[in-house]
Each structure stands twice: as structure tokens, then as C-alpha cells.
Amino acid sequence: MKIISASWIITCDENSTIIKDGAIVYDKKIIDVGTIEFIKEKYPDVDIFQLEENSIVMPGLINSHVHLEFSSNTTTLKYGNFISWLNSVIGSRDELIEKATTKLISQKLSRMKKTGTTSIGAISSYSFDLEACKKSPINTVFFTEVIGSKADMADTLFADFKARLNSAVLEKDESFIPAVAIHSPYSVHPFLIRESLKLASETNLSVSSHFLESPEEFEWLHKDQGSFLDFFKNFLGQSQSVTRPMEFLNQFKNIENLSFTHCVEASNNDLHKIKELGATINHCVTSNRFLNNTKLDLDRLDEYSIPFSIGTDxxxxNNSLSMFDELRNLLMTHTNRNIIDFSKVLLKAATKNGSDALGLNKGELVANKDADLICISLPDRVKDENDLCMNIILHTKFVDKTIIGGKNV
Known part of the structure; x- marks a missing residue:
């Protein structure tokens, strides 16, 4: 049993509770949380590790949607338009993957840890990132991704998907959790969607999928028109989409932990269905901006009571996998939101909501949750508690201490 105390405890619980001069009792899980006076009186025989002045303890950040296999990219890919970007990915895919060695991906994960991330939802197209994720102390929900829209290749693609998923299942432990990703409605044949989701449902795996990321995708899925028409004709000889958005969503029933990423072009009917499915939306604001897509309308999510989590993609x-960089970008992008109030919403989205999206027991500093904590120091005293969450986002680049599963890492 250990106790750590700080100037402020940000619980990120259901009520966004903040404790001034607080302390946390933990081992692998959180045992108790309260004011320092309360904890001293209740646990008189346990030594307390006191953090410095202007210190904060909060849950570790949860990056609910990240791709690691293209981590070698800096200036190679084309931004500013979704189709231009997609063509550049296909053209440079082999080169970028070859450069993204286990060593490089491990370095990126290490930096993520230093910037406060303690859990990730890693979307893996080829499983080339499996070894690095397995070695990292960061908790990984490892989404083996299925992709392919050609009917005559469906059996081969499904066999490959199952083999990669089985490899992930063999590595399963308390910090490496296999899961299933359906790439998108435009890129996965209905047979592959059905069989992959059946497998996920039978084995109780979390599921995630990209959904309506761009105007080009919207035009293709609804009308078989737009830039995607030339793309699919050139690469796959297809002139019609393999599924429609609502047909796609209707296949995701009976999945306990479900998330959809982007959803910036989702209709009201789509959002109603996503709410009905009990899903979370992974918000990746920087990626949306890089590819010149729309930003997610958070007011509509509020209207349908759909929670959102945060991913860096x-x-x-993106030019960073730091969640604090992503949080700052969110603050600056959603200009219709009050910066003080929105900061509280964002910290909860980056912790509790991410945990819910990935099916984890994390993201809140409350009893019986996993003891994944980060310790931060602000440059000066915060005079108004109401400004605390905003100042954490504005001023934190690296954390002082990272604790995962009760251990300093």
C-alpha cells in the first residue's frame, strides 16, 4: 500500500470532483481518495509521499485511437485533402512501414508515456506494431484491423485477419488486450464485417471502426459519386460502394465496448443509431484538420447524449502523439466552447471516456479503479480552482511521474 499527496487531485469521476490538498491510497488498484487530513487519520501507519508545491495527481491519459505502423512519417505524406492523402499513403506505404521498426515505435511509445499517456487503443493493420506494444508499460488495447472490399478476396483476407488476431490473443495479459477493428464502411466487404463482428461478439472483444471521416466518403457511400469513384475504379475496379452507412451501422449490434472514429459527416440518423448502439465517438481533431475535413459537432453529440473520447490518430x-498537444488543439479548435468549462469536459474525455470506449477499468481516481496515475507540476499557484483544468492543458508538456498498475514506470 502506498500514499501519494498533492496540491490538487483531479478525479475525472462522474462529477468531475477536484480535491484541494488531497491524497490517494493505492496498490495495483486505487484504495481510497480524500483530503490529506482524512487520509492521514484513516491510514496513520503508512508513509506519505508528498509531491512539491503546485502539484497535481490525475488519471493517466487514454489515447483511444492511435495508429503506430506509420510512425516514420514526417514530411512524406500529402495533407490538405483526404483523397490526396490517401493516394500518398498507398504510394508510400511500403517505404514508411519498412522504416517503422520495433525500435522506432518503442521510442514513440516511450515519448507518449512521458507526455502522460498510460493506455492506448492501437489500430493495427499489419501487426507490425505488436512487439513494441507488448514491450511497453503502456496498457494497450490492440485492435487487429480487417480491411478489403473485393468479394473474390474475402476468404483470403478473413483468414489473414484471423491469423493476426490469434497472434494477438496469444499475447494477452492484464496490460495487452486483443480487440477487433473494422477499417471503414467504404473499405470492408459486408461478409468480412459480419464474420469479424461475429468473432468479436463470441469472444467479448472491444470493437472500433472509422466512420464518415470526409466529404469524399459521404459522397461515395450515399451516391457512388465524387473523388472516391475514380479511386475505387483505379485501384479495385469498383464503381459502387459495398455498403451504405446505415447498413454498416446495423451490423454492430451486441458489441459491449464499441467506438466509432471521426464521424464528422454523420447524419442525425447515424448519430441516433450510434447512440442506440451505446458507442463512443473517438475525436481526432488534429487529424481532421490536417486532411481538411470538418470538425466534429460536439453540440450534436450533446443533443444525442453520445460520449466522446480523444485520440491522436x-x-x-498528425505531427504529435502527445495527448496534451491534442488537448490544446481541441481547446483552440472548438471556439464556440467556453475555454474554462470545456477544459473540464476535455480532461474527462481523455480519461474516463477513453476507458469506457476501450472497455477498461481506468480513467478515474476512485476506489477499485486501476492505479494508473500521472503527476504534474504547474509553473505557479492556481488562484481559482475553476481555472485548474484549463491550466493543466495549457501548461503541461511532460509529466513528472507516471504510475501504471501501481508501479512507477
């Missing part, structure tokens, strides 16, 4: 469409 990958370095194929």
Missing part, C-alpha cells in the same frame, strides 16, 4: 495525419 497516427503520425500519418
Amino acid at each position: 497516427g503520425l500519418s495525419s
Whole structure:
């Protein structure tokens, strides 16, 4: 049993509770949380590790959607338009993957840890990132991704998907959790969707999928028109989409932990269905901006009571995997939101909501949750508690201490 105390405890619980001069009792899980006076009186025989002045303890950040296999990209890919970007990914895919060695991905994960991330939802297209994720102390929900829209290749693609998923299942432990990703409605044949989701449902695996990320995708899925028409004709000889958005969503029933990423072009009917499915939306604001897509309308999510979590996406469409960088970008992008109030919403989205999206027992500093904590120091005293969450986002680049599963890492 250990106790750590700080100037402020940000619980990120259901009520966004903040404790001034607080302390946390923990081992692998959180045992108790309260004011320092309360904890001293209740646990008189346990030594307390006191953090410095202007210190904060909060849950570790949860990056609910990240791609690691393109981590070698810096200046190679084309931004500013979704189709231009997609063509550049296909053209440079082999080169970028070859450079993204286990060593490089491990370095990126290490930096993520230093910037406060303690859990990730890693979307893996080829499983080339499996070894690095397995070695990292960061908790990984490892989404083996299925992709392919050609009917005559469906059996082969499904066999490959199952083999990669089985490899992930063999590595399963308390910090490496296999899961299933359906790439998107435009890129996965209905047979592959059905069989992959059946497998996920039978084995109680979390599921995630990209959904309506761009105007080009919207035009293709609804009308078989737009830039995607030339793309699919050139690469796959297809002139019609393999599924429609609502047909796609209707296949995701009976999945306990479900998330959809982007959803910036989702209709009201789509959002109603996502709410009905009990899903979370992974918000990747920087990626949306890099590819010149729309920003997610958070007011509509509020209207449908759909929670959102936060992901960085990958370095194929971002220049940073730091969640604090992503949080600052969110603050600056959603200009219709009050910066003080929105900061509280964002910290909860980056912790509790991410945990819910990935099916984890983390993201809150409350009893019986996993003891994944980060310790931060602000440059000066915060005079108004109401400004605390905003100042954490504005001023934190690296954390002082990272604790995962009760251990300093």
C-alpha cells in the first residue's frame, strides 16, 4: 500500500470532483481518495509521499485511437485533402512501414508515456506494431484491423485477419488486450464485417471502426459519386460502394465496448443509431484538420447524449502523439466552447471516456479503479480552482511521474 499527496487531485469521476490538498491510497488498484487530513487519520501507519508545491495527481491519459505502423512519417505524406492523402499513403506505404521498426515505435511509445499517456487503443493493420506494444508499460488495447472490399478476396483476407488476431490473443495479459477493428464502411466487404463482428461478439472483444471521416466518403457511400469513384475504379475496379452507412451501422449490434472514429459527416440518423448502439465517438481533431475535413459537432453529440473520447490518430495525419498537444488543439479548435468549462469536459474525455470506449477499468481516481496515475507540476499557484483544468492543458508538456498498475514506470 502506498500514499501519494498533492496540491490538487483531479478525479475525472462522474462529477468531475477536484480535491484541494488531497491524497490517494493505492496498490495495483486505487484504495481510497480524500483530503490529506482524512487520509492521514484513516491510514496513520503508512508513509506519505508528498509531491512539491503546485502539484497535481490525475488519471493517466487514454489515447483511444492511435495508429503506430506509420510512425516514420514526417514530411512524406500529402495533407490538405483526404483523397490526396490517401493516394500518398498507398504510394508510400511500403517505404514508411519498412522504416517503422520495433525500435522506432518503442521510442514513440516511450515519448507518449512521458507526455502522460498510460493506455492506448492501437489500430493495427499489419501487426507490425505488436512487439513494441507488448514491450511497453503502456496498457494497450490492440485492435487487429480487417480491411478489403473485393468479394473474390474475402476468404483470403478473413483468414489473414484471423491469423493476426490469434497472434494477438496469444499475447494477452492484464496490460495487452486483443480487440477487433473494422477499417471503414467504404473499405470492408459486408461478409468480412459480419464474420469479424461475429468473432468479436463470441469472444467479448472491444470493437472500433472509422466512420464518415470526409466529404469524399459521404459522397461515395450515399451516391457512388465524387473523388472516391475514380479511386475505387483505379485501384479495385469498383464503381459502387459495398455498403451504405446505415447498413454498416446495423451490423454492430451486441458489441459491449464499441467506438466509432471521426464521424464528422454523420447524419442525425447515424448519430441516433450510434447512440442506440451505446458507442463512443473517438475525436481526432488534429487529424481532421490536417486532411481538411470538418470538425466534429460536439453540440450534436450533446443533443444525442453520445460520449466522446480523444485520440491522436497516427503520425500519418498528425505531427504529435502527445495527448496534451491534442488537448490544446481541441481547446483552440472548438471556439464556440467556453475555454474554462470545456477544459473540464476535455480532461474527462481523455480519461474516463477513453476507458469506457476501450472497455477498461481506468480513467478515474476512485476506489477499485486501476492505479494508473500521472503527476504534474504547474509553473505557479492556481488562484481559482475553476481555472485548474484549463491550466493543466495549457501548461503541461511532460509529466513528472507516471504510475501504471501501481508501479512507477
